Amino acid sequence: MKLIGLFVLSLLVSCGANSNFNGFFVTEVEEMSYESLLEAAQAEYDLGNYEEAVNLSLEAEKQNPDDPEAVILGAFAALGNANLDPVNIGKSLLQFQVDQEKSGVEKETEDFLTDLQGLLGITEADLAQMGTRNTAVFDGVEYTYYAPKSSEDARSSLDRLSRIKQVLDKMCVYVPASSKIPTDTRHQCDIKNVSNNRQTSIQFLWALAHLGETLYFNSILLFAPDGQETPSLQAYGEAIANKQYDTNGSTPSTDDDIVNFVSAIGSLANLVDSVFSTTNGTPMITSLLNNLDTAQLAISEIPSVPEEFRNAISQSSEKINSIRDVLQQSGSAGDAAARADLLKSTGDKLLDKLSDSEVKDNLTPAQIDEACSEIKKLLGLNPTDKIPSEISNNASQCD
Numbered sequence: 001m002k003l004i005g006l007f008v009l010s011l012l013v014s015c016g017a018n019s020n021f022n023g024f025f026v027t028e029v030e031e032m033s034y035e036s037l038l039e040a041a042q043a044e045y046d047l048g049n050y051e052e053a054v055n056l057s058l059e060a061e062k063q064n065p066d067d068p069e070a071v072i073l074g075a076f077a078a079l080g081n082a083n084l085d086p087v088n089i090g091k092s093l094l095q096f097q098v099d100q101e102k103s104g105v106e107k108e109t110e111d112f113l114t115d116l117q118g119l120l121g122i123t124e125a126d127l128a129q130m131g132t133r134n135t136a137v138f139d140g141v142e143y144t145y146y147a148p149k150s151s152e153d154a155r156s157s158l159d160r161l162s163r164i165k166q167v168l169d170k171m172c173v174y175v176p177a178s179s180k181i182p183t184d185t186r187h188q189c190d191i192k193n194v195s196n197n198r199q200t201s202i203q204f205l206w207a208l209a210h211l212g213e214t215l216y217f218n219s220i221l222l223f224a225p226d227g228q229e230t231p232s233l234q235a236y237g238e239a240i241a242n243k244q245y246d247t248n249g250s251t252p253s254t255d256d257d258i259v260n261f262v263s264a265i266g267s268l269a270n271l272v273d274s275v276f277s278t279t280n281g282t283p284m285i286t287s288l289l290n291n292l293d294t295a296q297l298a299i300s301e302i303p304s305v306p307e308e309f310r311n312a313i314s315q316s317s318e319k320i321n322s323i324r325d326v327l328q329q330s331g332s333a334g335d336a337a338a339r340a341d342l343l344k345s346t347g348d349k350l351l352d353k354l355s356d357s358e359v360k361d362n363l364t365p366a367q368i369d370e371a372c373s374e375i376k377k378l379l380g381l382n383p384t385d386k387i388p389s390e391i392s393n394n395a396s397q398c399d
Helices: 004-015 035-046 050-063 069-081 086-103 109-120 124-130 151-157 159-174 196-221 232-242 260-276 284-300 307-328 334-342 344-355 365-378
Strands: 131-138 141-148
Touching: 035 050, 035 069, 050 069, 069 159, 069 196, 086 109, 086 196, 109 196, 124 131, 124 141, 124 151, 124 196, 131 232, 131 260, 141 196, 141 232, 141 260, 151 159, 151 196, 151 284, 159 196, 196 284, 232 260, 232 344, 260 344, 260 365, 284 334, 334 344, 344 365
Parallel strands: none
Antiparallel strands: 131 141
């Protein structure tokens, strides 16, 4: 899988040794009446002084509000302020691809997102702006997780997310309907006509901003404490699946009682539900799904993007959509597909454990049905839904 890094590096080469990356996207600056401000903003951007670049771009925009160039340059600078500089993102994605090729194993959606979010430098203070820290206990081990705020509250609380939202608000008028999700309120705006030669930069910014928000939201939904590679929810699920349940004797201890396998899944499902559901506003998982879909739509509108790059950006969205196609037949919400995909490895391990004869043979049919219902709940599915085979080869036992 070729990733964005290859595309970025190819742009750097094509622009020449003395060119800058952003020069590919901001064209013919020297021909504009407000070129001095744009040139100053460009210089600050190249030096990594993103705040200065944003301010200079805003001044340029005041002089010529009908031209999108200042908005485009200001948007790149604003994303840089949110640790989403395109070159850094490109390098990180290229490393992701190198690591994947070395391992010989195609990574899942949660690996893709978790690996990328590392470059954002998300702190505990950032996480506290997006959700509430909690701790769950299973078998004497504590698992720290975050109950997220709504998407809207998180955007208004964390400065970096506010900057990303400002970019989307500014770019919305220049983005065609073909790159928007009709139900996403951030995409609802009057569209201005813009020349085709600027669509590459506009679509790239649109995709990058949505991908950036996805990474921030993923850091909450699949939180992993420092020094722990596995997200807490996944580690909790693995602990349930890996625990050795005592099936001998008529009165085993409570901790070893095989029936506790079912109740443990139920506890995890309730915890997961509290993380992925929001009573007020848009759940983060819904925004994450919209963001991935939008990034895919935007990249598909850039004709110069190599096919390998296009496929890489769309991989996560397509995996989720393949599950969504199955779930829609039973009336499940679209965001259930994103939740099911992100928790795929957890569901797979629990289903594998349930298929183990030492467990399954010691549960009644009613208990097996209850375990299946709790696994479905964990994945965000309805009790009558079939678990997609994309989740697990053992999914059929819960049909």
